[in-house]
Amino acid sequence: MSGGRVAAVRDDYMELTRRKRLYSGILLAVFVALMVSGFMVADARNAGGFWDGWTNVLDFPRVVVAEAAEKAGELPGHLIAFFPALIETINIAAVSTLFGVLGGALLSMLSTRGLARWPRLIPLFRRMMDVMRAIPEIVIALVLIFVLGGGPVPAMIAIAFHTVGALGKLFSEVNENASLKPVEGLASVGATWTQRMVLGVMPQVAPNYLSYALLRFEINIRASAILGFVGAGGIGYELKNAMSWGQGQYDESAAIFLLLFATIVTFDQVSSLARDRLTHGRKSEMLHQ
Amino acid sequence: QDGIEEFRIGILGGENAQDRLNSHECLKEYTEEALGVPVKLFAPADYDGVIQGLLGGTIDMAWLGASAYAKTYLDDPEAVEPVLVKINLDGSYGYHSIGFARKDSNIASLDDMAGKKFGFGDPNSTSGYLIPSIEIPQETGATMENGDYFGEVVFTGGHEQTIVAVNNGDVDGGVTWADGQGNWEDGYNSGALRKAVDAGLIDMNDLVEIWRSKPIPEGPIVLRKALPQEVKATMTQLIDGMYDEDRDCTYNISAGESLGFDPISHDAYLSIIDARKSKSQ
Amino acid sequence: MTMTADNAPDLRAQAGRLFRRKRLTAFGIPLLVLVYLVYAVFAFDVPGLIRTADPENGRTLIRDSYSYKTHVSRDNRSGEVSVAIEGERKGQYPDGTAPGWVALGETTVITLDGGGIVTFGPDEVSYDIPGYGLVTARPGNGGANATFPTEELPEWINASKNRVAITTDEARLTITRRKTEVFRYETGWELFFFTLDSPYHGVGPGEIAARAMSGELPAIWNDFWHNRMWRHADVAWALFETVLMAFLGTFGAALVALPLAFLAARNFTPLMIVQQVARRFFDFFRGVDALIWTIVLARAFGPGPLTGALAILVTDTGSFGKMFSEALENVDGRQIEGLQSTGAKPVQRYRFGVIPQVTPVLLSQVLYFFESNTRSATVIGAITGGGIGLLLTQAMITQKDWEEVTYYIVLVVLMVFAMDWFSGWLRRRLIRGDDSGH
Amino acid sequence: MLRIEQLTKTFGRNTAVDAATVAVDKPMMIGIIGRSGAGKSTLLRMLNRLTDHTSGRVSCEGREVTALRGAEKRAWQADCAMIFQQFNLVPRMDVVSNVLHGTLNRRSTLATLFNLFPAADIHRAIDILDRLGIAEHAPKRAEALSGGQQQRVAIARALMQDPKIILADEPIASLDPMNAQIVMDALRRIHEEDGRTVIANLHTLDTARRYCDRVIGMLHGRIVFDGTPEQLTTGVARDIYGADAGFSEAATSTAIEPVETAPERAVHGAKAIV
Amino acid sequence: MLRIEQLTKTFGRNTAVDAATVAVDKPMMIGIIGRSGAGKSTLLRMLNRLTDHTSGRVSCEGREVTALRGAEKRAWQADCAMIFQQFNLVPRMDVVSNVLHGTLNRRSTLATLFNLFPAADIHRAIDILDRLGIAEHAPKRAEALSGGQQQRVAIARALMQDPKIILADEPIASLDPMNAQIVMDALRRIHEEDGRTVIANLHTLDTARRYCDRVIGMLHGRIVFDGTPEQLTTGVARDIYGADAGFSEAATSTAIEPVETAPERAVHGAKAIV
Numbered sequence A: 001m002s003g004g005r006v007a008a009v010r011d012d013y014m015e016l017t018r019r020k021r022l023y024s025g026i027l028l029a030v031f032v033a034l035m036v037s038g039f040m041v042a043d044a045r046n047a048g049g050f051w052d053g054w055t056n057v058l059d060f061p062r063v064v065v066a067e068a069a070e071k072a073g074e075l076p077g078h079l080i081a082f083f084p085a086l087i088e089t090i091n092i093a094a095v096s097t098l099f100g101v102l103g104g105a106l107l108s109m110l111s112t113r114g115l116a117r118w119p120r121l122i123p124l125f126r127r128m129m130d131v132m133r134a135i136p137e138i139v140i141a142l143v144l145i146f147v148l149g150g151g152p153v154p155a156m157i158a159i160a161f162h163t164v165g166a167l168g169k170l171f172s173e174v175n176e177n178a179s180l181k182p183v184e185g186l187a188s189v190g191a192t193w194t195q196r197m198v199l200g201v202m203p204q205v206a207p208n209y210l211s212y213a214l215l216r217f218e219i220n221i222r223a224s225a226i227l228g229f230v231g232a233g234g235i236g237y238e239l240k241n242a243m244s245w246g247q248g249q250y251d252e253s254a255a256i257f258l259l260l261f262a263t264i265v266t267f268d269q270v271s272s273l274a275r276d277r278l279t280h281g282r283k284s285e286m287l288h289q
Numbered sequence B: 001q002d003g004i005e006e007f008r009i010g011i012l013g014g015e016n017a018q019d020r021l022n023s024h025e026c027l028k029e030y031t032e033e034a035l036g037v038p039v040k041l042f043a044p045a046d047y048d049g050v051i052q053g054l055l056g057g058t059i060d061m062a063w064l065g066a067s068a069y070a071k072t073y074l075d076d077p078e079a080v081e082p083v084l085v086k087i088n089l090d091g092s093y094g095y096h097s098i099g100f101a102r103k104d105s106n107i108a109s110l111d112d113m114a115g116k117k118f119g120f121g122d123p124n125s126t127s128g129y130l131i132p133s134i135e136i137p138q139e140t141g142a143t144m145e146n147g148d149y150f151g152e153v154v155f156t157g158g159h160e161q162t163i164v165a166v167n168n169g170d171v172d173g174g175v176t177w178a179d180g181q182g183n184w185e186d187g188y189n190s191g192a193l194r195k196a197v198d199a200g201l202i203d204m205n206d207l208v209e210i211w212r213s214k215p216i217p218e219g220p221i222v223l224r225k226a227l228p229q230e231v232k233a234t235m236t237q238l239i240d241g242m243y244d245e246d247r248d249c250t251y252n253i254s255a256g257e258s259l260g261f262d263p264i265s266h267d268a269y270l271s272i273i274d275a276r277k278s279k280s281q
Numbered sequence C: 001m002t003m004t005a006d007n008a009p010d011l012r013a014q015a016g017r018l019f020r021r022k023r024l025t026a027f028g029i030p031l032l033v034l035v036y037l038v039y040a041v042f043a044f045d046v047p048g049l050i051r052t053a054d055p056e057n058g059r060t061l062i063r064d065s066y067s068y069k070t071h072v073s074r075d076n077r078s079g080e081v082s083v084a085i086e087g088e089r090k091g092q093y094p095d096g097t098a099p100g101w102v103a104l105g106e107t108t109v110i111t112l113d114g115g116g117i118v119t120f121g122p123d124e125v126s127y128d129i130p131g132y133g134l135v136t137a138r139p140g141n142g143g144a145n146a147t148f149p150t151e152e153l154p155e156w157i158n159a160s161k162n163r164v165a166i167t168t169d170e171a172r173l174t175i176t177r178r179k180t181e182v183f184r185y186e187t188g189w190e191l192f193f194f195t196l197d198s199p200y201h202g203v204g205p206g207e208i209a210a211r212a213m214s215g216e217l218p219a220i221w222n223d224f225w226h227n228r229m230w231r232h233a234d235v236a237w238a239l240f241e242t243v244l245m246a247f248l249g250t251f252g253a254a255l256v257a258l259p260l261a262f263l264a265a266r267n268f269t270p271l272m273i274v275q276q277v278a279r280r281f282f283d284f285f286r287g288v289d290a291l292i293w294t295i296v297l298a299r300a301f302g303p304g305p306l307t308g309a310l311a312i313l314v315t316d317t318g319s320f321g322k323m324f325s326e327a328l329e330n331v332d333g334r335q336i337e338g339l340q341s342t343g344a345k346p347v348q349r350y351r352f353g354v355i356p357q358v359t360p361v362l363l364s365q366v367l368y369f370f371e372s373n374t375r376s377a378t379v380i381g382a383i384t385g386g387g388i389g390l391l392l393t394q395a396m397i398t399q400k401d402w403e404e405v406t407y408y409i410v411l412v413v414l415m416v417f418a419m420d421w422f423s424g425w426l427r428r429r430l431i432r433g434d435d436s437g438h
Numbered sequence D, E: 001m002l003r004i005e006q007l008t009k010t011f012g013r014n015t016a017v018d019a020a021t022v023a024v025d026k027p028m029m030i031g032i033i034g035r036s037g038a039g040k041s042t043l044l045r046m047l048n049r050l051t052d053h054t055s056g057r058v059s060c061e062g063r064e065v066t067a068l069r070g071a072e073k074r075a076w077q078a079d080c081a082m083i084f085q086q087f088n089l090v091p092r093m094d095v096v097s098n099v100l101h102g103t104l105n106r107r108s109t110l111a112t113l114f115n116l117f118p119a120a121d122i123h124r125a126i127d128i129l130d131r132l133g134i135a136e137h138a139p140k141r142a143e144a145l146s147g148g149q150q151q152r153v154a155i156a157r158a159l160m161q162d163p164k165i166i167l168a169d170e171p172i173a174s175l176d177p178m179n180a181q182i183v184m185d186a187l188r189r190i191h192e193e194d195g196r197t198v199i200a201n202l203h204t205l206d207t208a209r210r211y212c213d214r215v216i217g218m219l220h221g222r223i224v225f226d227g228t229p230e231q232l233t234t235g236v237a238r239d240i241y242g243a244d245a246g247f248s249e250a251a252t253s254t255a256i257e258p259v260e261t262a263p264e265r266a267v268h269g270a271k272a273i274v
């Protein structure tokens, strides 16, 4: 190769490097600037500043733990007393996950090309899932609490609504990878749409569905605890009341907290074990959705 | 520490957050002028948010309910000190916890509530929880435990929620606050019922009063004890003199007609503190 | 193509057994689900809920979400009449002015859509209800003192001695001793753009545009942006605050979790102990849940967006830590070894041997979280006191202004949509466009 | 019996089947040949109503096939079984269930969702599998079978439908010569023993010649040949395949043994494979 | 110059390298052969200090290699470049960056973390790439290159280190014969033009014979042969490979053209491939 061509390669590369450095420099600078200024804005808007506050982070846990330790003897009693509330929270999560799986499966099939009952309506069902995913549970829960009155049902409906959207999206990705051949085979014998879906698609997608559903269940337990905090019953409601009252009930708070923590960790471990067996779900896309 | 860099005021619930901030905008301006430092307003979601702010030193001033003050005091006696209290139009500074139910549920008194579902508001509310939770058992002769006298006892989360819950029939009876003056039909002169009526949420014809507490002392405006002395003095003076200076602003920050504020001390709340302490055992 | 006569029954029996087993699962699983749901119906007390559920509330809510009401009220002591939108001080018509359907005067005449006419006279109040008759009242010390055209009152009239409430399709009239009030519902979000005190109230969009062109834009913008009824500036700020919480929380967590994830990854930390400690650490942060972190942190930092951001940060540090360390365990060791063989320092090995490999995975995980954390930030804001979540929940809890609630919900959904789109766009751009391993 | 009149299908600006007209008066075995893209699959899929037609009509024993909708359409599909090149079975389900899917149209949706097939159907399914020589695989998952076995399961499913007509879209294209022969033999036997009409798309001339009573040739969506195997000379084949003079039939052959009617060509074909 | 004495490595109860002793007095090209598991890779990795030794010592020009730690160890690694069978490049980074990684040891950590390499280094990297005939691929991602090109990038990275010794662990095992030859030619040229010592594990005898000045044979961790290519007779090879009489060298050959020194064997090899 002649020296001229090497020089050309050199210049090109140097130019490329400069551009890349510039871009990544700008990107980095923008990111750092956003982080720093964002932090400063948040810090200024907060009642307590970060630098004053972080030494006090343990204040609250300390008070709670101190009281809980002092009344350690009552802890088992509290654990038993709040167990029904925990069951309610788990029930909310379980029922909403169930409905979410059913609704999500249905919507995902209606919105997957090749499977859809009404192919023209695919965009409609897709948007429906998007909207269901986008509305935070707390919004639906509060509206329903107004209409239906407080309790577990509004929370259940709210979480189920969101779950339908979230699982529907993941399920339709699973469906897209399912083979259409069996479906067509069933169509050729004159099977109805339901038969095609249940007999032709479900056997293919069931393991993936199950894996996602388990992960969702775990997420829904957290969601139902949070909704309890805004009036939807369950362990979150108990926690809020105990925490609000403060001193005198911190032992109860601690007991509730222990229950909640143990539950979340248990289901987390169980579901990740089970999912590992079934197939690998994509946690990143699932969490919080 | 001689000076402060900013002054933070916490505002309790009752109205939607933005309205609360708006109605305190005038106070913010006066305070900035008086102290010469930036003032920030905070409207946390519930009583506990303000209390934690006072305890953690992230909020300098707030108008607390009596029970909330008691909680703050019990958690940390050195955290805050009460300075002022609101005076009602008739010169008193008390109000009542009102028990109420739906008329068509055929509940006319506490006796009819036996076995029914009863709703408190926020656990930190004086009229929504502390006082009724002490005085009602005295009348019924039974505890407030589920199934003891009432079939079920729940927290609705706040005064507004209690009113709606009773009106909807989610709970059979509940407690909220009112000054107890004026007409039942209007929801009394001031209080949570009145606000609900004004908002068109409820029709007082549908509701009946089933119980009324002894007068409850109005909650204090508190300042963080650790604040510099002159800041505390300036703020006390500012709000004390507000009624003469600016009626509108007084109306805004006291959530209705009043005669302004009077000084008050810790001793006025001893009984509430005792009550709260007894509930905490 | 044969089946010996004796293995035919055998195969049939085998198939029979197979199908019995299949039926058992086909029935068993739905049956279990059904049994569970039946249990849930009772555990959740659905029958009780159905009994107490109030469809009227739903109707009010829906109607309020797209309409506003104007209050015309008469102080029964002074006889003064005032008109205010939503009955709020901020929405009050200036003295002596009123919308077209209210004729102020000695006797104020309110003409309603359905043909009903309400009059506020000096002493007497009347409501002429089409198809029913004239209701009159002389509110005062004796009570409402109402007279009705019929003996038997229809169910839409709720009257006692001291209070009368008449609800018709066109309006609602309440009379107490102190005050008489007419609520009239109209479609739309009145005052959304300009409040009554703004000179631009009631001006058509064409005209506004024209006046904006002619130099009034700042004034117009100011009146709109600082609209006291809808408070657009505050709402915009609240939205920003919510996104800010999600942004700081998510990316802060990613920055904290990245180095820690190395400690929890089997292939980077030979010490079992360190690894296990790091993993339990992550489990703890995740398990405690954002909810509880919010409460704990609120004590130290007080209400505000920083507290929310930190709560997200702490929880997500746990999630990211776990996910990142899994990604790190899957890295290709050959690249690292290649660098090691050149004498690269450990930090350099991580920088060039590990980071380029894991960047796409981590980046897409972080961006997914960013999107979903905008939703979480709405909830956390409702608890810790900040952002659109607080506005939304408070507006809901105080249960008036459903049109504002609708407005906030629409904004939240649009915000989440926007973040969804944005994070997807960024993900595509960064992961494809990044070829130097940054 | 089966009457196709001016049947046309267009995909956008592309006419896949162009005014196809065919009349079948008695049960017979028909082979459709033509090069890739000629419209063979589309024609068959329109017959089964898997694809909707653009114009023209199909009628069968008084039924206006192209006008059927909903349940009636599905009933027609049940009468007109289809066999696919890729078998189109449910791979994760067992063989018997796959065969029983042939009865889906006759049974109530709910019952079938719960796997409630009458015992008589199950027995018949096994009998059919036995007839096709794969009864011993009955409890296995379909995906565990070889291609030829899977295609026979597909035929069993078709038989389970007890159809009047069996459509087969390149049934042996994914099979090795050995299995191809078994499958074609099975189809032929079904035609002969049960008297059902079989219409098969075939991509090899010699298969069509060997097994069919009638051959239809398609080119660019049009039917360009319709006659007996004997009439299908190499010259005609060239026309159908639109091939130039260099066209050699051997290139499309998959026979593994000399075909009686055309031994020299088959030998040719066999060589090309080795 | 390089002195390996009684170097031993045990993995648990398995002795991968057993008291290996080698002295290299002047720059030369050395091939190490032996069957899979003989310990070739382990020996090379111990020389580069990628793997720690169990006992024995390595020294080089007064440096006690086996005793180095931390920065000194890394400095030795920089002096003793390694080339891997799987190239071990960073696939998502561009070719030049990969080559520049050869300078990591010399540059400040902070600057390199931000990808800041001196322009002179970049120019040298491109020159090296040019020498190896792949300069035009400089801005591409490593993963976009063919195997042979990637291996040349790896060699470029090694050269960038300006090493005294180049170790190559089966550098051509993942390559096709064409690329294998290009890569071996490059290594040979580097040895001849720059006077660097090259030690390469090779899995084919003919490559070792053709390119190396000296061949070391390993069996079960022990060095069982050390001599010139000429001394490496088929009998010796059989011993090294522990093969029975049926051993045929052709089976391990990857040559694509007759090797001058042993034309008859290469032809043999070439046949086996076709």
Ligand SMILES: Nc1ncnc2c1ncn2[C@@H]1O[C@H](COP(=O)(O)OP(=O)(O)OP(=O)(O)O)[C@@H](O)[C@H]1O
Pocket (backbone or CB within 6 Å): D011, D014, D015, D016, D017, D034, D035, D036, D037, D038, D039, D040, D041, D042, D043
């Ligand atoms: N779903 C479809 N959408 C658009 N065009 C299609 C579709 N199906 C078939 N076609 C087109 O119609 C024409 C006929 O296709 P068809 O599959 O019927 O041919 P074929 O004779 O079966 O060919 P092959 O031997 O490759 O299966 C082709 O040009 C094809 O591209």
Ligand SMILES: Nc1ncnc2c1ncn2[C@@H]1O[C@H](COP(=O)(O)OP(=O)(O)OP(=O)(O)O)[C@@H](O)[C@H]1O
Pocket (backbone or CB within 6 Å): E011, E014, E015, E016, E017, E034, E035, E036, E037, E038, E039, E040, E041, E042, E043
């Ligand atoms: N990290 C390790 N842990 C345990 N045993 C190892 C390790 N690396 C190598 N060994 C063992 O040491 C012995 C020598 O391995 P080495 O990789 O050096 O052989 P090799 O001659 O390079 O073989 P190949 O041609 O397959 O690369 C083998 O028995 C191998 O199993």
Ligand SMILES: [Mg+2]
Pocket (backbone or CB within 6 Å): D040, D041, D042, D169, D170
């Ligand atoms: Mg076809």
Ligand SMILES: [Mg+2]
Pocket (backbone or CB within 6 Å): E040, E041, E042, E169, E170
């Ligand atoms: Mg090796």
